Amino acid sequence: MPELLSPIAGNVWKILVAVGDKVEMDDELIILEALKMETPIFSEDNGTITEIKIKEGDAVNEGDLLIVVG
C-alpha cells in the first residue's frame, strides 16, 4: 500500500483529494508550502485514497506520512 511521505518540512497548503477518491499515477494530491515555494505531491500509483493523515494548515516535517493510496 503506497504511503506518500513529505519530502520537505513545510505547511500543508491544499489537499486536492478526499478519502475514497480514485487517483491515477502522477495525479496531484497535495500542495505543500515552504520557503515561498509550492511543492506538489503526486500519486505514485493508480488506486484509491484510503487515508489522509493531515489537514490543510498543518505543519509537517520531512518524512511525515501524508496520505495512503490503496
Next chain:
Amino acid sequence: MSRKQTPLRPYFEKMSEIGKELRDGEVRRSQANVDLVREQEEIIAKEVLRVKNAGIPAEKIHQRGGMTIYDRLDYLVDEGTWSPLHTLYNPTDNEEGCTGVVDGLGKIEGKWAVIIGFDNKVMAGAWIAGQSENILMVTDLAKRLNIPLVWLTNCSGVKLMEQETVYAGRRSSGAPFYRHADLNHLGIPILNGIYGTNPAGGGYQGISPTILLAHDGANIAVGGAGIVGGMNPKGYIDEEAAQALIEGTKNFHGKAPGRVETHFDQTAYFREAHDTEQGVLDGIKDYMRMMPAYDPIMFRVAEPAEPSLNSEDLNMLLPANQKRPYDAVQILARLTDNSEFMEYRPDYGREVFTGIAKIDGFPVAFVGNQQGVFPGYPAYANGEYPGVGGKHYREGLIKQGEFVTLCGRDNLPIVWLQDTTGIDVGDLAEEAELLALGQSLVYSIEQTDLAMMCVVLRKGTAAAHYIMCGPQANNNNAFTLGTPLTEIYVMHGETAAAASYARRLVKESEAGNDLTPTLDKMNQMIQDYQDKSRPAYSAKKGFVDEIVSLTDLRKYIQAFAGANYQNPKSITPVHQMLLPRIIKG
C-alpha cells in the same frame, strides 16, 4: 583508404543522455500549464502583429509598386532562419508603437548575418525615439559575433517634430555612424541596400557602411533639396512668410540631390544600381557569398542532431506558476543535440548546472539554475536553513566562476538559462563571501572574450540577473531572450511592498490608525511590479531582446552557435581543450 573523423571523438561523439520522456500522467496534469503558456503567447503575438502593422498599410506600399521591409526580408533571408530581435522594443512609448527599425539574425546565402532595415511604412523610415539605442544593440551584436551587418536603408531622416528625442546626446542617432566606422575598423563588413529618399541622417545611414547598393529611385545626401527654403530670417512664421513658403513649395521642381546619376554615375559610391527592389537584394546576396565564413565542419565535434526528447514538452515542463519548482535538466534535455550533456562538477554547487553540450554539432557551454529544495546545503548554513533552487550560494558561485574561466580558455560560447531569485543573504552569506563571489563571476565573464546568450526562462531577479550574464554584460552578452513566462524585477512585488511599507505599518498600527490606505498602496505596488515585469513590458523596455516561445528557444540557440562559429576571432584547437578532460577526470 582515407579516413576522417570529428575531433576528440571519445569525448564528444556520444555524451551522457539527460532527461526522460514524460509519463502519461505528467502530460495529463500539465495541460492547464500549456494553456497558461499559450495565453501569454497570444498576448505577445497580438503585440507583434500590432508592430508589423505600424504606419501606413502595406497595401499602400504595394500599390506604389514597392516592397515593405518585411517583403524585403522575406526575399533576402534564407527560409526558416529569420530570428527576429527587438520586435516589441519601444522604450519611450512612441506613438508609432515601435522604433521604426526591424532587425534580427538570419542566414543569407547560407551565411549568418545581423540584418536591420528601416520600416518604410513608418514615416518613410524616420529617426524616432528609441531607434538609435535599437541600432546600437544591433551593431554591438555584429561586433560580438563577428559576422556581417546587413542594412536595408530607407531613412527619411529626423522626425522633425520630435528632434530633441533623437538628434543630440552620446547614444543618439549619430552614434550608429561611429559604430559603423568601428565595425569597418574591426574588419566586420556592412552591406547596405539603399532605397527611397535618404537625406541628412538618412544620407549618413547610406554612406557609412562598407558596400553600397542602390535602387534606381534611391538617393543619399547631406541634406534634402528644400532645406534652404526653410530658413526664415524673421525667426517666426507670419502670414507673409507662410505665403512665401506656399509659393516656394508650389514652384519647387528640383530633384532630391545624391541620386543614382550622381552617386553611381559620378562619384561611384554605389557599387551597384538596380532598377528593381529585388535586384538590390540579389546584389546583397552576391556580396554575402563573398563574406568570410568557415565551413561548419571546421568546428563541429559531431554530426548535427535534434534533441531526442520532444521540444513541445517544454510547455508542460516549465511551470507558469512561479512558485512551482521543476527539473531544469528536463528543460536542457529538450534543447541540446541528442539530449546529451557533459556536466562539470555535478556534485559541487548543486544549485546550478554547468557543462558542455552540442548544438548543431558545435560545442556549446550551458549554465543554468536548478530548482527545488536542497536539504543540508549550503554547508555554511550549518543546517539553519536549506538551499533553494534559483538562489546562488558559495559553491555554485565558485563553480560558475571556474567554469566560465575554463570556457574562456577553450573558446566555448555560453548559453545561460536563468531562472533566479537572487543570491543568498544574511550574515552567514556575507561570511561565506557571496558578495565578492558574485562580483568574481562578473569578472570571470568579463575577462573572457566569449560570446554569450542569456535566456530568462522565468525569473530574472536581484543581482543574480546581472551576474548570470544578463544584458548588463555589455561586452559578452550577444542577446537576451525572454519566454512567455519571464518576469524581471529587482525583487518580487510582495517583498518590495513589505520592504517599502513595513515601518509605516508599524507606525500606523501603534497609532491605532486604519491600515487600509497603506495596504492599498502596498497592493498597488504589487500590481505595478506585476504589470511592469511581464514579457511584453520586458520586451518593450529592452529588459530582453525578444520574447520567444519555449519551442523556438533551440532555433535561437542554433542561430547563436552557428553565428559564433562562422568566423571566430580566436580558436582553441578541439584536441587541446581542457574542460572535457577536467570533466572526465
